[in-house]
Amino acid sequence: MLRLHDYRYHRPDRLSAALDLLEDEGAIPIAGGTDLMPNMKHGLFTPHHVVGLKGIGELRGISYGDGEGNATGEDEARELVIGACETLSAVAASRLVRRHTPSLAEAAGQVAGPQIRNSGTIGGNLCLDTRCTYYNQSHFWRKALGYCLKKDGDVCHVTKVGKKCVAAHSADTPPALLTLGAVVDLVSADGPRTVPLADWFVADGIWNSVRRRNELVRRIRVPLPGSGVRTAYRKVRQRKSIDFPLLSIAIATDLGEDGRVREMKMVVSALGSRPRVVAGLDKIATGHPLSDVTDAVAEPAHRQSRPLENIIVDPEWRRAMVPVYVRRALREMG
Ligand SMILES: Cc1cc2nc3c(=O)[nH]c(=O)nc-3n(C[C@H](O)[C@H](O)[C@H](O)COP(=O)(O)OP(=O)(O)OC[C@H]3O[C@@H](n4cnc5c(N)ncnc54)[C@H](O)[C@@H]3O)c2cc1C
Ligand code: SF4
Known part of the structure; x- marks a missing residue:
């Protein structure tokens, strides 16, 4: 049986109270607990204080915003504002999210299974700890192996030689x-700050974001896409009912009235410590009909993907699936 260590649970109902509690170095926030609780049971995190976020109203709500996070009506709307403690089920079912950003609804709806989505939040998904075959194990298992760089040890069992953790970013949204x-x-208690998601992740499996340990994600803001934007999310997993991604592909393409690509953004994820934005697509795709560039954009996605043995499934197979899933995602949009 996996036992939890002794800790104190706090359930503040105001954001300011949570931030004060998080000033203690031994404190950690918990939202749905669907990732943190198993990790605590495995001895990967042993906080003295666990600060529950689900009772804080300031972390809830899905609404239109004016571009600076202030709620607004549909006519003046420039963004969607999603509170960090909105559950993945709520995000997947939201009328606003489904209408404006269907790939986000799709990604949220593909996390784990229904029970976990009813409890797990989008803020927790953004802050999800990286995963690795040699890390997401019981203390007994990790001790028998001699631990690893990410927790309690000084070697990486994936790279063998490297001094860097390459555990996989495994979140869907x-x-x-x-x-x-x-x-x-x-x-945080020091005040607010805003980080573009493009600058959020860093290539370090030990802590793969720029979030400081005393900071909370308050909300996520998504600019409303133009009318020509099509989006898609595709995920490879062992069982459709529950598993983490082995590979995931997200694409947003802006198509002109003539059906030609004006802009394309693609992200390949679940291979390394951070999601990879595929470079050089505009040069290949801009000005062409989407159906003409399907194979051409799948090629750089494949070339730029370098999976490692951080997940139990064969890295070369995962890499081979990249162009397959890129083509499927693009056909879905077409
Ligand atoms: C069987 C199983 C299958 C799973 N499958 C998937 C999957 O397919 N895809 C996937 O993406 N995830 C999966 N997960 C992981 C998890 O359920 C989701 O990522 C979920 O979104 C985590 O949200 P949470 O609210 O439960 O986070 P928690 O477990 O509460 O927290 C996760 C981390 O985020 C931090 N945190 C939470 N909220 C905030 C905040 N507002 N500000 C700052 N830090 C915060 C916590 O301190 C913790 O470090 C799975 C989990 C299980 C148990
Ligand atoms: S990638 Fe290496 S250091 Fe990171 S969790 Fe896996 S074995 Fe540990």
Whole structure:
């Protein structure tokens, strides 16, 4: 049986109270707990204080915004504002999200299974810990192996030689949010700050974002896409009912009235410590009908993907699936 260590649970109902609690170095926030609780049971996190976020009204709501996070009516709307504690089920079912950013609704709806989506939040998904075959194991298992760089050890069992953790970014919604140009509003006792999602992730599997440990994601803001924008999200997983992604592809394409590509953004994820934005697509795709460039844009996606043995499924197979799923995602849009 996996036992939890002793800790104190707090359930503030105001954001300011949560931020004060998080000033303690031994404190950690918890939203749905669907990732943090298993990790605590595995001894990967042993906080003295666990600060529950679900009772804080300021972290809820899905609405139109004016471009600066203020709620507004549909006519003046420039963005969608999604509170960090909105559940993945709520995001997937939201009329606004489905209407304006279907790939985000699709990604949220493909996380795990229904029970987990009813509890897990979009803020927790953005802050999801990276995953690795040698890390997401019980303490007994990790101790027998001699631990690893990410927790308690000094070697990486994936790269063998390297001094860097390459555990996989495994969250479903960030790739879709990246293609949509989302920004993240953070807040701590020092005040608020806003980080474009494009600058959020770093290539370090130990802590793969620029979020400081005392900061909370307050909300995510997604600019409303223009009428020509088509989006898609595709995920490879072992069982359709519950698993983390082995590979995921998110695409947003802006098509002119003549059906030709004006802009294309693509993100390939679940291979390394951060989602990879595929470079050089505009040069290949801009000015051409979408159906003419399907194979051409799949090629750089494949070339730029370098999966490692951080997940139990064969990296070369995962890499081979990249162009297959890119083509499927593009056909879905066409
Ligand atoms: C069986 C199983 C299958 C899963 N499958 C998938 C999957 O397919 N795809 C996927 O993406 N995820 C999957 N997950 C992981 C998890 O359920 C989701 O990522 C979920 O969105 C996490 O949200 P949460 O609210 O439960 O986060 P929590 O577990 O509460 O927190 C996760 C991390 O985020 C931090 N955190 C939470 N909220 C905030 C905030 N507002 N500000 C700052 N930090 C915060 C916590 O401190 C913690 O470090 C799976 C989990 C399980 C158990
Ligand atoms: S990639 Fe290496 S250091 Fe990171 S969790 Fe896996 S084994 Fe540990």
